[in-house]
Amino acid sequence: MSSDFTLRSRTAAAAIRDQLLLAQQQVADLVKDLDIEPLHQYRVALRRGRALARLLPLGSAETAAPRGIQRRSLKRLMNATLNLRDWDLLLLWLHSQRRSLPAALSPHCPQLIRQLHAQRRKRFKAVCQWLQSDDYEQLIEQLQGAIDDELKRDANIIDVTRLKPTVAAQYRHVRRKLRKLPDKPDDNTLHDLRIAIKKLRYLTEFSTELDPAKPLRRLEKLCRALQSLLGDYNDHCVQQQLLIGLIARIDREDPATVALAGACCQLSYEAGQRCRQQLGKPVSRFLQPKFHRRIVAWLNTADEPRL
Numbered sequence: 001m002s003s004d005f006t007l008r009s010r011t012a013a014a015a016i017r018d019q020l021l022l023a024q025q026q027v028a029d030l031v032k033d034l035d036i037e038p039l040h041q042y043r044v045a046l047r048r049g050r051a052l053a054r055l056l057p058l059g060s061a062e063t064a065a066p067r068g069i070q071r072r073s074l075k076r077l078m079n080a081t082l083n084l085r086d087w088d089l090l091l092l093w094l095h096s097q098r099r100s101l102p103a104a105l106s107p108h109c110p111q112l113i114r115q116l117h118a119q120r121r122k123r124f125k126a127v128c129q130w131l132q133s134d135d136y137e138q139l140i141e142q143l144q145g146a147i148d149d150e151l152k153r154d155a156n157i158i159d160v161t162r163l164k165p166t167v168a169a170q171y172r173h174v175r176r177k178l179r180k181l182p183d184k185p186d187d188n189t190l191h192d193l194r195i196a197i198k199k200l201r202y203l204t205e206f207s208t209e210l211d212p213a214k215p216l217r218r219l220e221k222l223c224r225a226l227q228s229l230l231g232d233y234n235d236h237c238v239q240q241q242l243l244i245g246l247i248a249r250i251d252r253e254d255p256a257t258v259a260l261a262g263a264c265c266q267l268s269y270e271a272g273q274r275c276r277q278q279l280g281k282p283v284s285r286f287l288q289p290k291f292h293r294r295i296v297a298w299l300n301t302a303d304e305p306r307l
Contacts, residue, residue, distance in 0.1 A: 012055040012158055013150035016070065019049035020143060023077065031128050036088045039081060046078040051202035054166050055158060056150060070150070073143040084127050087120035090239045097267055105260040112260050115246060160211045167207055168299045170200045171219070175292070178283055187237055190276075194230035197223050215294035225282040229275045236272030240265050 010018075023045040029038035053071045094116070098109055130136055156162070174196050181193070201223035208216050243265040250258050285291065 010158055011151070011154055011156060012052050013147055013154055015158065016049045016052045016074075017144075017147045017151070019045045019052065020074075020140075020147065023049070024140070027131055031131060033124060036092075039085060039088065043078055043081060043085065046074050047198070048202060050074045050078075051199060051206070054199075054203070055162065055206075056154065070143060070146050073139055073146070076139060077143075080130050081127055084120070084123045086235075086238045086242060087116065087123055089235050090242055091116055091120065093235070093239060093268070094264060097264070100267060101260065102263055105256065105263055108256045108260045111254070111257050112264070115250065115257065115261075116242075119242075119246065158206075158210070160207060163203065163207045163210065164299050167200070167203045170196070170203055171295060171299075174200050175287070178286055181283065190230055191234060194227065194234055197226050197230065201227055213298050215291075215298045218291070219295060222282055222286050226279070226286070229278055229282070233272050233275040236268045236275065239268045240272075243268070 023042045026038040026042035026045070029035070030042055050071060053074065056070075091113070094109075094113065098106065101109065174193075177193050177196055181189070185193075201220065204216060204220040204223055208220055243261050247258055247261045247265075250261065252258070
């Protein structure tokens with residue numbers, strides 16, 4: 001977790017407010033388009049906010065509505081930038097792979113990169129228009145209002161006791177998914193698993209700040225390893241889709257660029273398969289009975305969860 005973020009002495013609503021503010025602070029640099037880091041930090045802050053929304057205390061039907069607004073609004077703010085991030089990652093990956101491309105096709109790499117940048121510019125323009133739109137301002141205003149309402153209702157500081165039930169529920173969810181994982185899972189199965197592990201990772205990050213217990217730190221480390229592999233695999237799947245879409249748009253009178261895009265697609269596929277092959281070791285570690293007992297002991301539940 002970044003050094004500028006802390007849960008200590010904070011309520012869940014206050015922490016969500018801070019993450020929204022952090023995301024908003026990235027917008028000015030994001031629209032300048034000088035670096036891809038502001039977009040990354042914008043999305044990370046919103047993901048943390050969504051994870052923190054799970055720590056809001058349960059209440060009546062009257063309080064459920066504004067909490068639903070927070071979760072949905074944070075998701076909308078993040079999803080609006082998703083495709084732009086995909087184009088950025090594809091361009092970064094392509095630059096890193098230039099030496100691996102077939103020598104006969106390498107001279108055509110600048111043309112392919114120009115094609116990719118042209119598509120990326122279209123998406124960047126759409127994101128900037130949305131960030132400067134009335135819809136965006138209204139969404140921010142609605143979200144801030146829901147957070148302000150929550151600040152008035154919930155004065156309870158986040159502590160480990162409050163975190164543990166949420167961590168336990170997500171841990172059970174991830175462990176069930178891993179136990180049922182087939183030998184050759186399809187892309188949708190791995191995508192759902194990645195999302196579940198990402199949620200658990202953020203919850204364990206919050207928890208280790210307040211209680212750096214060894215089992216919890218090991219759980220966080222395993223979540224990071226799995227998320228990294230699954231995230232890389234998902235990136236490669238998306239990159240292949242973008243490249244295939246680009247091939248369909250490229251002028252057929254430019255067969256060399258089409259061939260180069262196809263070669264890049266194959267390289268991305270092979271890299272994705274290597275990610276899949278590396279999943280076995282961290283999955284096995286996650287499912288170790290001894291590791292499970294240590295996590296259950298940390299959760300300190302009256303009855304061991306049925307996993």
